[in-house]
Amino acid sequence: MRRIATISDVAHLAGVSIATASKALNNKDQVRAETRQRVLEAAEQLAFKPNPAARSLLGGPTRTVGLLTSDSVGRFGIPVMLGAEDAFGGGEMAVLLCDARGDSIREQHYIRTLLARRVDGIIVVGESTDPRPSISRDLGVPVVYAYGPSDDPEDVSFVPDDVEGSATAIRHLVTLGRRRIAHVTGLATYQAAKERAEGAAAALAEAGLEPGPVFWGQWSQRWGRQAAAMVLHADPDVDAVFCGSDQIAAGFVEAARERGRRIPEDIAIVGYDNWEVLAAESRPPLTTIDPNLEVLGRTAAQHLFAAIDGRATPGVHRMPVQLVIRDST
Amino acid sequence: MRRIATISDVAHLAGVSIATASKALNNKDQVRAETRQRVLEAAEQLAFKPNPAARSLLGGPTRTVGLLTSDSVGRFGIPVMLGAEDAFGGGEMAVLLCDARGDSIREQHYIRTLLARRVDGIIVVGESTDPRPSISRDLGVPVVYAYGPSDDPEDVSFVPDDVEGSATAIRHLVTLGRRRIAHVTGLATYQAAKERAEGAAAALAEAGLEPGPVFWGQWSQRWGRQAAAMVLHADPDVDAVFCGSDQIAAGFVEAARERGRRIPEDIAIVGYDNWEVLAAESRPPLTTIDPNLEVLGRTAAQHLFAAIDGRATPGVHRMPVQLVIRDST
DNA sequence: TACATTTCCGAAAACCTTTTCAGTTTTTCG
DNA sequence: CGAAAAACTGAAAAGGTTTTCGGAAATGTA
Numbered sequence: 029m030r031r032i033a034t035i036s037d038v039a040h041l042a043g044v045s046i047a048t049a050s051k052a053l054n055n056k057d058q059v060r061a062e063t064r065q066r067v068l069e070a071a072e073q074l075a076f077k078p079n080p081a082a083r084s085l086l087g088g089p090t091r092t093v094g095l096l097t098s099d100s101v102g103r104f105g106i107p108v109m110l111g112a113e114d115a116f117g118g119g120e121m122a123v124l125l126c127d128a129r130g131d132s133i134r135e136q137h138y139i140r141t142l143l144a145r146r147v148d149g150i151i152v153v154g155e156s157t158d159p160r161p162s163i164s165r166d167l168g169v170p171v172v173y174a175y176g177p178s179d180d181p182e183d184v185s186f187v188p189d190d191v192e193g194s195a196t197a198i199r200h201l202v203t204l205g206r207r208r209i210a211h212v213t214g215l216a217t218y219q220a221a222k223e224r225a226e227g228a229a230a231a232l233a234e235a236g237l238e239p240g241p242v243f244w245g246q247w248s249q250r251w252g253r254q255a256a257a258m259v260l261h262a263d264p265d266v267d268a269v270f271c272g273s274d275q276i277a278a279g280f281v282e283a284a285r286e287r288g289r290r291i292p293e294d295i296a297i298v299g300y301d302n303w304e305v306l307a308a309e310s311r312p313p314l315t316t317i318d319p320n321l322e323v324l325g326r327t328a329a330q331h332l333f334a335a336i337d338g339r340a341t342p343g344v345h346r347m348p349v350q351l352v353i354r355d356s357t
Numbered sequence: 358m359r360r361i362a363t364i365s366d367v368a369h370l371a372g373v374s375i376a377t378a379s380k381a382l383n384n385k386d387q388v389r390a391e392t393r394q395r396v397l398e399a400a401e402q403l404a405f406k407p408n409p410a411a412r413s414l415l416g417g418p419t420r421t422v423g424l425l426t427s428d429s430v431g432r433f434g435i436p437v438m439l440g441a442e443d444a445f446g447g448g449e450m451a452v453l454l455c456d457a458r459g460d461s462i463r464e465q466h467y468i469r470t471l472l473a474r475r476v477d478g479i480i481v482v483g484e485s486t487d488p489r490p491s492i493s494r495d496l497g498v499p500v501v502y503a504y505g506p507s508d509d510p511e512d513v514s515f516v517p518d519d520v521e522g523s524a525t526a527i528r529h530l531v532t533l534g535r536r537r538i539a540h541v542t543g544l545a546t547y548q549a550a551k552e553r554a555e556g557a558a559a560a561l562a563e564a565g566l567e568p569g570p571v572f573w574g575q576w577s578q579r580w581g582r583q584a585a586a587m588v589l590h591a592d593p594d595v596d597a598v599f600c601g602s603d604q605i606a607a608g609f610v611e612a613a614r615e616r617g618r619r620i621p622e623d624i625a626i627v628g629y630d631n632w633e634v635l636a637a638e639s640r641p642p643l644t645t646i647d648p649n650l651e652v653l654g655r656t657a658a659q660h661l662f663a664a665i666d667g668r669a670t671p672g673v674h675r676m677p678v679q680l681v682i683r684d685s686t
Numbered sequence: 687t688a689c690a691t692t693t694c695c696g697a698a699a700a701c702c703t704t705t706t707c708a709g710t711t712t713t714t715c716g
Numbered sequence: 717c718g719a720a721a722a723a724c725t726g727a728a729a730a731g732g733t734t735t736t737c738g739g740a741a742a743t744g745t746a
Contacts, residue, residue, distance in 0.1 A: 032475075032497075034732060045696040050734055058694060077473035081410040081419070082732035085701045090410070095454065106435055113456050117467065122474060125424065125454035127442050138446065144406035145451060146361075168361075249638040275634070282611075305604065305635070309578040363702060374726045379704060387724060411702035414731045 033074035042070035053078070084146060092122045093332060094142035096163075098130045098176075099155040103303070104321060108153050108174045111325025115333075121148075130155065139163060149332045152176070153325075157187050158219045170335035174328035175321070177344045184335060186328045188319035189346035190220055194227030195234075196351050197270050197298040197317055202235045204357060206268035206296055209240045212255040212280060213272025214247040224272050224300065240266075247272070252279020260287060267295060268357075274299040274306040277314050281356065285311070296357040312355035319349045362403035371399035382407070413475060421451045422661060423471035425492075427459045427505075428484040432632070433650060437482050437503050440654025444662075450477075459484065468492060478661045481505070482654075486516050487548045499664035503657035504650070506673045513664060515657045517648035518675035519549055523556030524563075525680050526599050526627040526646055531564045533686060535597035535625055538569045541584040541609060542601025543576040553601050553629065569595075576601070581608020589616060596624060597686075603628040603635040606643050610685065614640070625686040631679075641684035648678045 039049035044063060052059045052067035053076075059067075070076075084090040093116055099105025113123050124147060126138035142150060149169050154160055154176015162180035164171040170184075177185030201209055211228050214221040221244065229239045243258060245251035252275065259266055259280075271277035277299030281291055289295050291312055299307055302318035324347045331341060368378035373392060381388045381396035382405075388396075399405075413419040422445055428434025442452050453476060455467035471479060478498050483489050483505015491509035493500040499513075506514030530538055540557050543550040550573065558568045572587060574580035581604065588595055588609075600606035606628030610620055618624050620641055628636055631647035653676045660670060 035734095036732080046733080047696055047698090047735080048694080051695090054734080056735095060694065063694080077469070078734095079414070079732050080474050081413045082701085083734080084410045085408070085414060085703095085732080086734055087701065088734080109454075110456055113454055114458075117455060117463075117470075120470070122470065123454045125438075125442055125452045126446060127439055129443075134446075140406070141446075141449070141451065145409050249634075275638070279638075305578075309604070309608075364704095365702085375703085376705080376726055376728095377724085380725095383704080385705095389724065392724085407704095408702055411731090412704080414702080414733095415704055416731070417704085 032079075033071075033076045035076065035078065037074055038067060038070045038076050041074065042067045089148045089336070090146045091120055092124060092145065092147050093329075094124045094126060094138075094145075094147045094150040095153065096126045096128060096135065096138055096142070096150055097153040097155075098128050098135070098160075099153060104175060105153045105155055107321035108325035108328070111322035111327075112151050112153070112174065112329040113325075114322070115326040115329030119333075132161075135163075139167075143168070149336045151328055151332055152178075156218060156220060157190065157223070170332060170340060172328045172332040172335060174325055181344065182342050184331055184340055184342055185344045186324055186331070186347055187344060188321070188324060188349050190223040190319075190349070191227035191230070192346070193300070193317040193319065193349035194224040194270070195231035196349070197300070198228050198231035199235070200315070200351055200353070200357065201268045201270065201296055201298060202231070202237070204268075204296060207237060208263060208266045209237070209268045209270060210243065210259045210263065210266050211240060211270050211272070212243045212245070212252065212259065212276055214245065214251075214276070216244045218247075221272055228270055245276075247275055249275050249279035249282075252276035252281075253283040254279075256280045256283035256287065260284070260289070268297070269295060270298045272300055274301045274303045274310075274314060274316055277316070277356075278306045278310045281310055281312075281314070292355065292357050298357060302352050307352075307354065310356070315354045315357040316352050317349050318352050320347065323347065361408075362405045364405065364407065366403055367396065367399045367405045370403065371396045418477045418665070419475045420449055421453060421474065421476045422658075423453045423455060423467070423474075423476045423479040424482065425455045425457060425464065425467055425471070425479055426482040426484075427457050427464070427489075428482060433504060434482045434484055436650035437654035437657070440651035440656075441480050441482070441503065441658040442654075443651070444655040444658030448662075461490075464492070468496075472497070478665045480657055480661055481507075485547060485549060486519065486552070499661060499669060501657045501661040501664060503654055510673065511671050513660055513669055513671055514673045515653055515660070515676055516673060517650070517653060517678050519552040519648075519678070520556035520559070521675070522629070522646040522648065522678035523553040523599070524560035525678070526629070527557050527560035528564070529644070529680055529682070529686065530597045530599065530625055530627060531560070531566070533597075533625060536566060537592060537595045538566070538597045538599060539572065539588045539592065539595050540569060540599050540601070541572045541574070541581065541588065541605050543574065543580075543605070545573045547576075550601055557599055574605075576604055578604050578608035578611075581605035581610075582612040583608075585609045585612035585616065589613070589618070597626070598624060599627045601629055603630045603632040603639075603643060603645055606645070606685075607635045607639045610639055610641070610643070621684065621686050627686060631681050636681075636683065639685070644683045644686040645681050646678050647681050649676065652676065 039046045052064040128135035150171045159179040162178040173185040299314040299316035302316045307314040368375045381393040457464035479500045481502045488508040491507040502514040628643040628645035631645045636643040636645045
């Protein structure tokens with residue numbers, strides 16, 4: 029492995045001074061076109077890449093951002109993360125990955141590490157849509173929160189618009205002529221469960237329907253199966269169920285079918301999350317709400333760029349979600 | 358936001374020279390204990406962290422590694438990635454995340470970026486256990502492959518031991534007294550499918566049993582359901598099925614139950630992957646093989662450290678996997 | 687030709703840390 | 717007490733890049 033080329037190698041090969049080479053490479057003026065050409069060719073020939081260490085030593089941007097996630101097990105953070113990485117990697121930003129695993133000690137450690145490395149900004153990816161403590165105070169670099177918003181409204185946060193998503197789901201069911209619509213969802217301690225129930229209630233009211241019953245439980249297939257028994261017992265004529273997650277919906281569908289209900293003829297089901305492995309493999313495949321997590325991650329990354337440029341956009345931004353229609357409605 | 362402290366601020370506050378401060382902070386000798394103490398206190402007070410740019414400019418290690426993944430959609434790379442990140446982040450290594458999304462152009466781009474940033478090493482995380490083209494040639498930094506091995510046997514690769522894992526699954530079934538064991542798995546073009554079938558055949562032979570039929574298909578629940586029909590038709594007295602993935606197993610269990618077979622009384626089922634959401638939520642919960650992906654990632658990371666220290670361990674290392682017993686056997 | 691103007695180029699400083707080497711102070715031992 | 721050894725400290729250089737500023741060359745004008 030030969031030595032890595034420096035700018036003085038390039039300058040020497042091109043027969044100019046270091047300063048001129050630098051100007052040529054950075055598209056500054058004060059360099060004759062022909063000279064610039066010679067420098068560029070030399071750089072090409074030596075496969076020259078400026079040393080980022082030397083560059084950032086000058087105090088300029090490090091072209092590095094931190095990606096701080098708590099989501100070691102959960103599955104929601106991953107697409108957000110990849111979306112963000114995509115937005116950064118496309119430019120010449122590099123992404124430092126830090127997984128705090130939901131431990132605030134680890135989180136502090138990583139924040140210090142990132143600051144020591146002089147990152148230009150930080151994206152914090154939450155594991156749920158519940159607000160989380162802000163880290164932005166006195167940090168010195170801009171921070172953008174994705175999926176899990178900051179509890180400080182002055183921060184920049186991006187979350188899926190669960191209220192609107194649920195309303196969309198309900199409107200879809202109403203359009204299909206369903207009138208007796210139940211809602212089975214996760215624990216009410218989750219912001220996501222609350223907002224989805226809220227959006228559903230609002231859309232029902234808007235359609236002139238009574239708010240249907242809400243069944244709170246776990247975010248699990250098991251709960252979906254149990255809930256099926258409860259829902260069918262509470263109202264044997266229920267003609268649609270909106271589930272707070274695809275896991276719940278998958279369980280519900282399974283149990284309802286076992287009880288002889290046809291999906292979607294007797295009962296239409298809408299899930300939430302568009303978790304492919306469940307939603308597409310369920311029988312029948314689930315109509316569901318796709319929270320567009322990759323887009324959310326990318327958008328958050330773009331806004332971090334803006335914040336680094338001093339154009340921050342404070343507040344909690346609700347990102348549009350999408351209805352994916354399959355065979356369960 | 359105040360200016361970030363430099364070592365000369367620390368030296369000044371402690372009343373010593375810059376050199377002495379540096380020595381004190383880096384635990385070099387030639388500094389009186391009391392002087393060192395004063396310096397450390399000053400550093401603490403100013404929240405001083407050495408500038409990594411200046412450090413790596415001296416030619417030392419950058420304490421940065423690249424994590425190159427192709428696994429944007431697949432789920433296997435994620436735990437490997439997190440395991441690796443864990444091993445690095447615990448020290449003072451930083452991890453640069455690059456997601457090539459299976460595109461070799463993007464991959465090249467990222468490799469150049471990583472080299473330009475002078476990473477100390479690279480971990481390549483595959484999306485399947487199929488061998489992938491080596492990137493190590495003339496790179497100048499050590500590379501370790503995790504999950505998806507390099508096609509160059511001189512490289513350092515870590516893969517789950519699928520042969521042994523399948524054998525374990527079969528031995529488990531044999532121990533339970535099962536004798537007519539079928540195998541339902543994914544496409545034979547996958548290394549994973551081939552090795553799992555191979556391990557299963559070997560274990561059957563070892564137990565003195567005829568190799569059972571092998572059904573090749575997709576890695577999907579749907580195929581599991583179809584396969585159930587085929588298996589039960591081909592041999593109505595089958596008393597155990599080893600599935601090549603939890604998805605297949607989940608589909609198989611569902612369809613077998615619908616055909617009136619009791620699990621595990623009539624047919625015992627073993628899956629593969631220990632994909633919690635499927636294996637634990639299936640009815641009954643699935644006995645399965647856990648490939649220990651996080652451990653694999655961590656191990657790969659540790660070996661990258663070793664390789665950076667010049668103690669590389671070439672070859673494809675097969676990592677132990679684990680039988681997780683639930684109610685399906 | 688002499689001078690003013692423009693266009694280019696290069697020397698040198700700055701960024702921050704580590705390390706070497708020489709110099710200074712303290713300790714030890716005869 | 718004197719000399720040698722040990723312990724400690726500080727000035728300076730190195731590492732790669734960008735930027736500023738002064739100077740040189742080329743061009744235009746009188």
